[in-house]
Amino acid sequence: MNSIVTLVQRTTSATPLALAPLNATSLRDQAYALLKTAIADTDIYDPKQELRLDERQLTEALGVSRTPIREALSLLEQEGFIRTVPRRGIYIIRKSKREMIEMIQMWAALESMAARLATLNASNAEIAKLRHLFDEFQTSPPSEHLCEYSDANIAFHTAVIALGGSQMIIDATKNLLLHVRAIRRATITQMDRAARSIIDHLKIIEALEHRDTELAEGLTRKHTLDLAAHVDRHCGFLG
Amino acid sequence: MNSIVTLVQRTTSATPLALAPLNATSLRDQAYALLKTAIADTDIYDPKQELRLDERQLTEALGVSRTPIREALSLLEQEGFIRTVPRRGIYIIRKSKREMIEMIQMWAALESMAARLATLNASNAEIAKLRHLFDEFQTSPPSEHLCEYSDANIAFHTAVIALGGSQMIIDATKNLLLHVRAIRRATITQMDRAARSIIDHLKIIEALEHRDTELAEGLTRKHTLDLAAHVDRHCGFLG
DNA sequence: ACCGCTATCGTGGTATACCATATATGAACG
DNA sequence: CGTTCATATATGGTATACCACGATAGCGGT
Numbered sequence: 001m002n003s004i005v006t007l008v009q010r011t012t013s014a015t016p017l018a019l020a021p022l023n024a025t026s027l028r029d030q031a032y033a034l035l036k037t038a039i040a041d042t043d044i045y046d047p048k049q050e051l052r053l054d055e056r057q058l059t060e061a062l063g064v065s066r067t068p069i070r071e072a073l074s075l076l077e078q079e080g081f082i083r084t085v086p087r088r089g090i091y092i093i094r095k096s097k098r099e100m101i102e103m104i105q106m107w108a109a110l111e112s113m114a115a116r117l118a119t120l121n122a123s124n125a126e127i128a129k130l131r132h133l134f135d136e137f138q139t140s141p142p143s144e145h146l147c148e149y150s151d152a153n154i155a156f157h158t159a160v161i162a163l164g165g166s167q168m169i170i171d172a173t174k175n176l177l178l179h180v181r182a183i184r185r186a187t188i189t190q191m192d193r194a195a196r197s198i199i200d201h202l203k204i205i206e207a208l209e210h211r212d213t214e215l216a217e218g219l220t221r222k223h224t225l226d227l228a229a230h231v232d233r234h235c236g237f238l239g
Numbered sequence: 240m241n242s243i244v245t246l247v248q249r250t251t252s253a254t255p256l257a258l259a260p261l262n263a264t265s266l267r268d269q270a271y272a273l274l275k276t277a278i279a280d281t282d283i284y285d286p287k288q289e290l291r292l293d294e295r296q297l298t299e300a301l302g303v304s305r306t307p308i309r310e311a312l313s314l315l316e317q318e319g320f321i322r323t324v325p326r327r328g329i330y331i332i333r334k335s336k337r338e339m340i341e342m343i344q345m346w347a348a349l350e351s352m353a354a355r356l357a358t359l360n361a362s363n364a365e366i367a368k369l370r371h372l373f374d375e376f377q378t379s380p381p382s383e384h385l386c387e388y389s390d391a392n393i394a395f396h397t398a399v400i401a402l403g404g405s406q407m408i409i410d411a412t413k414n415l416l417l418h419v420r421a422i423r424r425a426t427i428t429q430m431d432r433a434a435r436s437i438i439d440h441l442k443i444i445e446a447l448e449h450r451d452t453e454l455a456e457g458l459t460r461k462h463t464l465d466l467a468a469h470v471d472r473h474c475g476f477l478g
Numbered sequence: 479a480c481c482g483c484t485a486t487c488g489t490g491g492t493a494t495a496c497c498a499t500a501t502a503t504g505a506a507c508g
Numbered sequence: 509c510g511t512t513c514a515t516a517t518a519t520g521g522t523a524t525a526c527c528a529c530g531a532t533a534g535c536g537g538t
Binding site for chain 1: 265306310313314338348352405411460
């Protein structure tokens with residue numbers, strides 16, 4: 001819980017005269033953004049982590065009243081990040097294995113649709129940029145920098161989704177990726193998986209470049225469904 | 240606006256001693272559900288419709304304070320049903336054509352994934368039930384009862400999605416279908432479209448029955464993407 | 479010592495008062 | 509008559525006080 005509180009206090013310090021958009025956002029939205037990133041940066045699957053939030057504490061930490069915080073919490077609850085139990089408390093949710101798999105399947109559905117749309121609408125220049133995301137990994141094998149690879153991995157998928165051009169899909173997958181990111185430690189630790197992952201990615205890029213709609217869509221779906229199967233087999237630590 | 244208000248007042252009348260779940264839901268959730276159905280039942284694409292909501296009016300209509308109403312409105316805003324403009328008002332959103340198409344594409348992605356999952360996990364009995372949804376239309380052509388057909392159409396898609404068994408996908412598509420339903424008048428009025436639609440549905444059912452994963456998925460996706468294309472061509476009234 | 483009841487407290491839910499500001503209104507001035 | 513500026517009003521945003529209710533701990537009885 002402390003990790004969240006400390007993160008949160010950053011904003012209490014007034015912006016040092018960088019008055020660009022003149023603080024046009026409401027306190028609710030600020031609290032929402034802050035809490036969301038705080039939750040995303042918390043390793044919620046660490047059994048030692050305290051997952052209870054306290055409205056009154058957040059009130060103090062952010063220096064605002066309960067109202068905007070409660071509204072922000074309502075939004076986070078609807079997005080499935082927290083759950084509020086009347087007269088008990090507010091808890092960050094640990095996803096069950098089933099839920100995690102469903103999220104990855106949904107992600108597969110949306111990203112494969114994005115790949116389809118990308119073959120139909122994206123420009124050659126945009127598709128070409130995908131290759132640059134892996135430049136650093138073509139010189140040395142990914143096994144040497146697994147941590148960075150995890151980020152690059154997410155960056156690749158985000159890029160494919162963006163290529164689809166559907167703002168709806170882009171927005172919907174943002175939360176999914178946040179949730180899935182929370183267990184990434186457990187999904188890439190085996191480096192043969194990382195190696196195969198890169199090969200998959202390159203194949204997807206090729207399919208996009210060739211404007212092969214069905215292939216790009218199919219490869220993308222299969223690649224992400226493979227992750228779902230992997231989680232199913234190896235992530236017993238999930239409820 | 241009046242249509243919403245009247246609908247809303249139903250709940251003001253106390254439940255006539257049908258105290259089943261003892262009103263376990265919070266006022267926020269009640270207001271949320273009520274406003275959502277009210278919006279769904281409003282023909283928001285009728286140019287004459289007043290689309291402005293008033294917090295204070297809703298307060299009176301529901302007999303509660305602004306707090307739970309504001310929280311409910313926050314949720315609806317995040318779901319894309321309304322937009323609140325500071326010091327201007329709260330407005331029900333009319334989706335632009337592009338947004339509507341993106342929603343249908345997303346729907347296609349999710350329903351086709353549900354069809355895939357259905358071929359892998361659903362029971363024969365569950366799949367068999369799909370056919371019953373169209374019993375009434377096999378005796379007489381759909382052109383004779385277009386209104387009922389529209390509902391049956393949505394029921395079919397909902398059933399396929401449910402067959403997939405993914406609660407995530409089920410929840411995510413609920414809102415999509417609500418949004419798309421708002422323009423259904425304009426999408427089925429041509430009855431040859433309704434006829435083709437039935438044929439498509441039957442093919443999808445057959446693919447599910449044969450456990451042909453790729454075919455069921457592909458047909459489902461294509462069928463819904465066809466709707467997107469249709470909207471693109473024929474729904475100029477959308478922004 | 480153990481069980482049960484009661485009082486207190488902690489918590490989320492709700493109501494309400496207050497605030498800031500964009501818009502509307504109208505009076506005064508040209 | 510038109511323009512402009514000041515005042516009023518409407519509206520969403522925020523703060524705060526209050527409430528209901530479950531939990532828990534402490535006290536008393538057995």
